[in-house]
Amino acid sequence: MAYRRTERVEKVLRDKRERILHAVRAVVGEVGFRGAQVAMVADAAGVAVGTVYQHFPSKAELFAEALGLNAQHEIDVMAAVVAAEGSAATRLAAAVRVFAYRAVEARRLAYAMMAEPAEPAVDAARLVYRGAIGELLEGVIRDGIAAGEFPEQDPRASAACLVGAFMEGLVGPLAPGSSDVSDTRALVEAISVFCLQAVAGQRVAAHAYPAAEVKA
Amino acid sequence: MAYRRTERVEKVLRDKRERILHAVRAVVGEVGFRGAQVAMVADAAGVAVGTVYQHFPSKAELFAEALGLNAQHEIDVMAAVVAAEGSAATRLAAAVRVFAYRAVEARRLAYAMMAEPAEPAVDAARLVYRGAIGELLEGVIRDGIAAGEFPEQDPRASAACLVGAFMEGLVGPLAPGSSDVSDTRALVEAISVFCLQAVAGQRVAAHAYPAAEVKA
Amino acid sequence: MAYRRTERVEKVLRDKRERILHAVRAVVGEVGFRGAQVAMVADAAGVAVGTVYQHFPSKAELFAEALGLNAQHEIDVMAAVVAAEGSAATRLAAAVRVFAYRAVEARRLAYAMMAEPAEPAVDAARLVYRGAIGELLEGVIRDGIAAGEFPEQDPRASAACLVGAFMEGLVGPLAPGSSDVSDTRALVEAISVFCLQAVAGQRVAAHAYPAAEVKA
Amino acid sequence: MAYRRTERVEKVLRDKRERILHAVRAVVGEVGFRGAQVAMVADAAGVAVGTVYQHFPSKAELFAEALGLNAQHEIDVMAAVVAAEGSAATRLAAAVRVFAYRAVEARRLAYAMMAEPAEPAVDAARLVYRGAIGELLEGVIRDGIAAGEFPEQDPRASAACLVGAFMEGLVGPLAPGSSDVSDTRALVEAISVFCLQAVAGQRVAAHAYPAAEVKA
DNA sequence: CATGAATGAGAATTCATTCAT
DNA sequence: TATGAATGAATTCTCATTCAT
Numbered sequence: 001m002a003y004r005r006t007e008r009v010e011k012v013l014r015d016k017r018e019r020i021l022h023a024v025r026a027v028v029g030e031v032g033f034r035g036a037q038v039a040m041v042a043d044a045a046g047v048a049v050g051t052v053y054q055h056f057p058s059k060a061e062l063f064a065e066a067l068g069l070n071a072q073h074e075i076d077v078m079a080a081v082v083a084a085e086g087s088a089a090t091r092l093a094a095a096v097r098v099f100a101y102r103a104v105e106a107r108r109l110a111y112a113m114m115a116e117p118a119e120p121a122v123d124a125a126r127l128v129y130r131g132a133i134g135e136l137l138e139g140v141i142r143d144g145i146a147a148g149e150f151p152e153q154d155p156r157a158s159a160a161c162l163v164g165a166f167m168e169g170l171v172g173p174l175a176p177g178s179s180d181v182s183d184t185r186a187l188v189e190a191i192s193v194f195c196l197q198a199v200a201g202q203r204v205a206a207h208a209y210p211a212a213e214v215k216a
Numbered sequence: 217m218a219y220r221r222t223e224r225v226e227k228v229l230r231d232k233r234e235r236i237l238h239a240v241r242a243v244v245g246e247v248g249f250r251g252a253q254v255a256m257v258a259d260a261a262g263v264a265v266g267t268v269y270q271h272f273p274s275k276a277e278l279f280a281e282a283l284g285l286n287a288q289h290e291i292d293v294m295a296a297v298v299a300a301e302g303s304a305a306t307r308l309a310a311a312v313r314v315f316a317y318r319a320v321e322a323r324r325l326a327y328a329m330m331a332e333p334a335e336p337a338v339d340a341a342r343l344v345y346r347g348a349i350g351e352l353l354e355g356v357i358r359d360g361i362a363a364g365e366f367p368e369q370d371p372r373a374s375a376a377c378l379v380g381a382f383m384e385g386l387v388g389p390l391a392p393g394s395s396d397v398s399d400t401r402a403l404v405e406a407i408s409v410f411c412l413q414a415v416a417g418q419r420v421a422a423h424a425y426p427a428a429e430v431k432a
Numbered sequence: 433m434a435y436r437r438t439e440r441v442e443k444v445l446r447d448k449r450e451r452i453l454h455a456v457r458a459v460v461g462e463v464g465f466r467g468a469q470v471a472m473v474a475d476a477a478g479v480a481v482g483t484v485y486q487h488f489p490s491k492a493e494l495f496a497e498a499l500g501l502n503a504q505h506e507i508d509v510m511a512a513v514v515a516a517e518g519s520a521a522t523r524l525a526a527a528v529r530v531f532a533y534r535a536v537e538a539r540r541l542a543y544a545m546m547a548e549p550a551e552p553a554v555d556a557a558r559l560v561y562r563g564a565i566g567e568l569l570e571g572v573i574r575d576g577i578a579a580g581e582f583p584e585q586d587p588r589a590s591a592a593c594l595v596g597a598f599m600e601g602l603v604g605p606l607a608p609g610s611s612d613v614s615d616t617r618a619l620v621e622a623i624s625v626f627c628l629q630a631v632a633g634q635r636v637a638a639h640a641y642p643a644a645e646v647k648a
Numbered sequence: 649m650a651y652r653r654t655e656r657v658e659k660v661l662r663d664k665r666e667r668i669l670h671a672v673r674a675v676v677g678e679v680g681f682r683g684a685q686v687a688m689v690a691d692a693a694g695v696a697v698g699t700v701y702q703h704f705p706s707k708a709e710l711f712a713e714a715l716g717l718n719a720q721h722e723i724d725v726m727a728a729v730v731a732a733e734g735s736a737a738t739r740l741a742a743a744v745r746v747f748a749y750r751a752v753e754a755r756r757l758a759y760a761m762m763a764e765p766a767e768p769a770v771d772a773a774r775l776v777y778r779g780a781i782g783e784l785l786e787g788v789i790r791d792g793i794a795a796g797e798f799p800e801q802d803p804r805a806s807a808a809c810l811v812g813a814f815m816e817g818l819v820g821p822l823a824p825g826s827s828d829v830s831d832t833r834a835l836v837e838a839i840s841v842f843c844l845q846a847v848a849g850q851r852v853a854a855h856a857y858p859a860a861e862v863k864a
Numbered sequence: 865c866a867t868g869a870a871t872g873a874g875a876a877t878t879c880a881t882t883c884a885t
Numbered sequence: 886t887a888t889g890a891a892t893g894a895a896t897t898c899t900c901a902t903t904c905a906t
Binding site for chain 6: 016039042047048049050051054
């Protein structure tokens with residue numbers, strides 16, 4: 001009689017696949033794409049190197065999928081924030097804050113996902129991520145312009161600048177490497193103000209907008 | 217009779233060393249640090265691999281010097297712009313524009329110089345570059361705050377955000393890959409406005425500030 | 433189900449590691465340390481270059497271990513001979529003969545192990561070897577002096593001279609390159625007599641001491 | 649009118665050639681054959697690398713000639729000692745001492761010349777050297793046997809053993825690296841006694857034979 | 865002739881990918 | 886399926902030798 005895969009077996013497999021995908025995030029967050037080797041990922045996942053190749057055809061595709069997964073999660077979070085009720089400025093402030101707080105908790109990973117070059121397949125996945133983030137921001141900016149909240153501007157360019165501004169502000173060497181919570185909070189607020197002013201084109205009082213709730 | 221190095225020979229040698237340094241820029245501008253191999257650089261310089269090692273002790277030091285050279289030039293240009301007469305806003309606008317116009321002409325290189333991870337020696341050189349750019353911008357921001365032109369803000373954080381904003385705006389995937397001059401010009405202007413608004417905290421009319429002269 | 437290393441697999445791995453170590457001996461015995469390349473060793477072991485690096489962290493450590501292994505075996509053999517019953521002269525004669533017979537079978541290797549300069553790690557392993565051989569001989573000489581068999585002398589210096597004498601006598605160019613057993617036997621006897629006379633300070637009749645049994 | 653090489657020019661050339669040959673000795677004495685690079689030799693001679701190749705067709709031939717030159721000098725010294733008046737034992741003692749004292753002053757060079765493997769051409773030169781030294785010793789041993797001073801023995805094998813004994817006794821790791829003159833003197837005497845006893849087959853009182861005069 | 869920069873074959877080492885068990 | 890040792894192409898760096906000045 002033919003062997004039929006039980007649900008339990010399916011589950012274990014999915015778990016193993018996911019363990020590997022999680023391991024990629026852990027390793028990339030530690031050493032970046034440049035230093036991430038397949039053997040490290042296998043170790044971190046508690047599987048053999050060969051097992052990695054049983055589930056993924058190549059390093060590039062594995063990393064691309066891992067990156068994409070992570071990206072989709074971030075995009076979902078930001079989409080939720082952006083879709084909330086409120087003025088464009090409020091929603092934009094919330095988006096910047098949520099992105100910043102999440103990135104600050106995993107700077108290395110966030111940097112790798114935003115900027116670190118890798119194989120073409122991985123880069124492609126990154127483009128999707130950045131594109132999605134950019135579109136969300138672009139949408140809010142368009143809304144703001146339409147509502148007369150924001151002055152006329154190129155929404156695409158502004159969105160790109162926003163992404164750059166908060167990435168650099170967070171992971172760039174100009175930002176102190178401090179992990180002190182108060183410093184981090186102050187930094188994120190400074191960045192938020194910068195971004196809001198840039199888009200809204202007017203003086204933004206600190207804490208003019210309530211900080212968004214940050215969920216894992 | 218002892219052979220004595222002629223000026224002509226000195227010239228050729230200097231030229232060769234510089235050819236190699238230029239080749240690094242060319243290759244990095246093409247494939248980034250990640251893909252740049254010593255053999256490629258040698259090829260691009262029209263010399264043998266060994267020749268590269270006659271002039272530089274290691275790949276890392278060669279790349280660090282090439283990066284540093286390029287960086288210093290950029291820093292000099294921006295320093296000159298920033299040191300000019302005028303309001304803080306005018307000088308900041310000029311700085312952003314000059315940086316942007318130069319970067320847009322060599323996006324891949326500019327990106328590599330600003331962000332791409334590499335050997336520690338290269339990264340160290342990059343920190344110097346980013347630090348210098350950041351300090352120049354920070355200075356102008358401080359001047360603007362002191363003069364009452366700009367609202368209170370964290371000048372360090374704002375400077376970092378500025379750098380990120382114009383880097384991303386230029387080399388990020390959101391920015392169209394077009395090299396069409398008119399597009400480029402519009403893009404640079406959009407970025408400039410974004411940056412000025414962010415720092416000045418008020419609506420900046422496009423072309424409110426005359427574009428700086430860009431010299432090679 | 434987790435893969436579990438079988439005894440059979442363990443065996444193969446041990447064999448492979450040992451094949452590589454043996455290959456080092458074979459290659460060094462052929463071309464010396466100077467000419468021994470990792471690729472040659474891999475070839476001789478019937479494995480890929482990468483496999484060598486899977487088992488040993490570097491060429492130096494591989495060669496050091498191979499040398500050390502060989503050395504320890506030689507030391508063990510000589511220690512057993514030296515620890516036997518009998519007069520100091522008998523034991524010394526046996527030690528010289530056993531060393532000589534073994535060395536004559538692998539002159540190039542014996543030479544490389546005794547004298548050829550190599551990486552520091554290999555040289556360090558060699559020092560241990562020579563030190564051990566020297567100490568064994570020194571002990572016998574001290575015993576002989578204490579028992580009144582040998583005249584007063586510097587046991588350290590004598591031991592060093594002994595080592596040099598039989599090394600040179602065997603691998604030096606003055607010794608005929610013949611591998612003819614009768615020639616070899618005569619040569620070893622001549623060297624034994626030389627060494628015994630040198631230490632004992634008196635005429636030693638050829639075959640005064642029974643030849644030691646030589647085991648592989 | 650054809651240019652005719654003056655004696656003065658000839659002299660300068662010979663000097664340059666000799667400077668290079670001397671430089672080889674200096675460098676080999678410092679770092680051995682293994683570490684001796686052509687560029688080092690050129691530096692030590694105060695000439696350019698190319699100049700070395702103007703005088704010698706290859707590194708191997710340069711080193712071979714340098715070694716041969718040095719060897720011939722050593723052979724001449726030992727030949728003079730061996731050709732002196734006196735019993736075989738006296739002459740042998742003198743030969744051992746003169747070799748030992750000279751070697752002790754330049755252990756690295758002496759070792760390289762006696763034992764360190766190198767290119768075939770250099771090795772060939774070494775063989776000539778060792779052969780010559782061996783033959784001189786062999787001659788004295790034959791004389792001693794003929795005169796009834798020494799017991800019957802294989803003169804070739806004994807000569808080889810002698811060479812090995814004093815080389816090892818001097819440069820081997822068993823001999824302390826001391827450069828203290830008294831230690832050196834004691835060491836050389838211990839070696840001399842060892843060698844004399846080995847060949848003569850009888851107890852040799854220390855200082856039984858007057859030490860030879862050592863000339864540079 | 866002297867010079868020394870240029871050359872490039874070669875050697876050690878790494879790491880993504882495969883495959884026998 | 887899982888395993889992890891084996892593979893070997895690719896990359897950096899060295900140094901004997903050449904040759905234009």
